[in-house]
Amino acid sequence: MAAPKERAETRATRSFDIVVVGAGPIGLAAGMAFAHAGLSVAAIGPTQPPAAPGRTTALLDGSVRFLEAIGAWDEDALGQAPLAELAIIDDTGSLFRIPPVIFHAGELELPAFGYNVENKDLVAVLADRASRTPGLTLLPQFAVDLHVGDDVARVTLDDGSSVEAKLVVAADGRLSRMRDAAGIACHERSYPQIAITAILSHDRSHRDRSTEFHTRQGPFTLVPLPGRRSSLVWVCAEKEAEALQALDAAAFGRAVERQAQSMLGAMRLEGQRGAFPLAMLTAERLVSPRLALVGETAHVLPPIGAQGLNLGLRDVAALRDAVVEAHKQGADFGAAAVLAGYARDRKTDIALRVGAIDLMNRSLMTDLLPVDGLRGAALLALASVTPIRRLAMREGLRPSLFPPRLAHGVAKSRWDKTALENGL
Numbered sequence: 386m387a388a389p390k391e392r393a394e395t396r397a398t399r400s401f402d403i404v405v406v407g408a409g410p411i412g413l414a415a416g417m418a419f420a421h422a423g424l425s426v427a428a429i430g431p432t433q434p435p436a437a438p439g440r441t442t443a444l445l446d447g448s449v450r451f452l453e454a455i456g457a458w459d460e461d462a463l464g465q466a467p468l469a470e471l472a473i474i475d476d477t478g479s480l481f482r483i484p485p486v487i488f489h490a491g492e493l494e495l496p497a498f499g500y501n502v503e504n505k506d507l508v509a510v511l512a513d514r515a516s517r518t519p520g521l522t523l524l525p526q527f528a529v530d531l532h533v534g535d536d537v538a539r540v541t542l543d544d545g546s547s548v549e550a551k552l553v554v555a556a557d558g559r560l561s562r563m564r565d566a567a568g569i570a571c572h573e574r575s576y577p578q579i580a581i582t583a584i585l586s587h588d589r590s591h592r593d594r595s596t597e598f599h600t601r602q603g604p605f606t607l608v609p610l611p612g613r614r615s616s617l618v619w620v621c622a623e624k625e626a627e628a629l630q631a632l633d634a635a636a637f638g639r640a641v642e643r644q645a646q647s648m649l650g651a652m653r654l655e656g657q658r659g660a661f662p663l664a665m666l667t668a669e670r671l672v673s674p675r676l677a678l679v680g681e682t683a684h685v686l687p688p689i690g691a692q693g694l695n696l697g698l699r700d701v702a703a704l705r706d707a708v709v710e711a712h713k714q715g716a717d718f719g720a721a722a723v724l725a726g727y728a729r730d731r732k733t734d735i736a737l738r739v740g741a742i743d744l745m746n747r748s749l750m751t752d753l754l755p756v757d758g759l760r761g762a763a764l765l766a767l768a769s770v771t772p773i774r775r776l777a778m779r780e781g782l783r784p785s786l787f788p789p790r791l792a793h794g795v796a797k798s799r800w801d802k803t804a805l806e807n808g809l
Contacts, residue, residue: 407556411680420520443691445499467497538675552719567673579626588650
């Protein structure tokens with residue numbers, strides 16, 4: 386008679402304040418942020434290491450502040466490398482050649498613009514911290530369906546059980562079942578490019594400088610890692626990508642060295658290479674009744690300018706602000722008015738990042754003189770006009786329009802409960 390009882394328990398419905406669907410970096414961060422605000426949270430989904438090898442994330446200053454505030458930043462476990470300088474080098478062969486543009490974190494009185502970490506380490510640290518966060522329940526099942534009522538939303542899991550909450554946060558990625566269940570359509574754009582990712586060691590020091598070469602096929606970027614190591618994101622045409630993938634490790638290292646103009650000396654591949662086609666996706670809307678989209682469920686960006694995960698963390702921080710404010714006032718934090726405020730606050734930031742990355746990427750792939758001239762003029766202004774350069778740096782790190790509280794707080798070495806409760 387035990388089997389029927391087990392099936393009944395499996396199909397029971399558990400109630401929480403908030404359900405987060407997705408256990409990647411964005412989903413785990415969201416679960417921790419809401420739980421630290423005193424809400425009961427379920428985060429649904431198995432925690433898995435990143436699929437693509439050689440992937441790292443440049444966590445910018447605002448993201449680091451947010452992760453510190455929710456207790457998700459561990460300097461020792463992450464083994465991060467500071468990004469003290471950012472350099473852009475024009476390697477397009479354009480007639481409008483300009484000197485390298487170099488941004489110094491010291492101009493903003495910061496020790497670094499952010500820190501570069503390996504994705505596998507970031508996921509491991511977030512999963513560990515999330516598992517020890519009071520008020521956060523991790524459910525390793527997959528979410529398969531969403532049903533929305535007037536007061537609660539119910540998420541059905543693949544084992545037949547379900548969870549319900551006033552608000553469901555969809556952080557289940559570009560192929561989101563929650564977004565599809567809510568009937569939210571997406572705009573997609575594909576590019577004739579492939580991004581090759583890898584981690585390499587090299588003979589010379591990177592001096593904590595991230596360098597982005599602008600080529601006719603797309604950006605070629607080397608980002609510091611601890612020691613004489615860097616992560617690579619090489620955006621190139623599809624045929625070029627096939628040829629690079631066919632090279633053995635030694636030949637690939639030599640190809641990277643040539644493209645980097647021997648800036649770091651001889652390059653040696655560590656581990657395997659990753660490759661994925663470039664695409665952009667934006668959801669038509671960020672909210673639906675009892676549902677809010679964050680991260681790649683809401684927007685997928687090419688790996689250019691370190692904007693993807695940082696943009697998603699700002700989604701989480703902004704949604705956390707809206708929910709906590711409503712909760713303090715005793716209001717229904719899953720109500721349409723609260724979610725509309727979140728969507729309104731995030732609209733401009735997302736649109737500006739999506740538009741800027743799309744424009745920059747497409748401008749590199751054309752040799753039309755007017756386009757080259759405009760791009761060259763913009764880079765020259767960044768290089769030579771101090772107020773413009775500093776404005777670009779500040780906005781790149783932490784947008785000034787509708788800033789999430791935790792992304793603008795004073796950075797701390799560990800989470801401070803009192804500061805978090807006061808909104809920093």
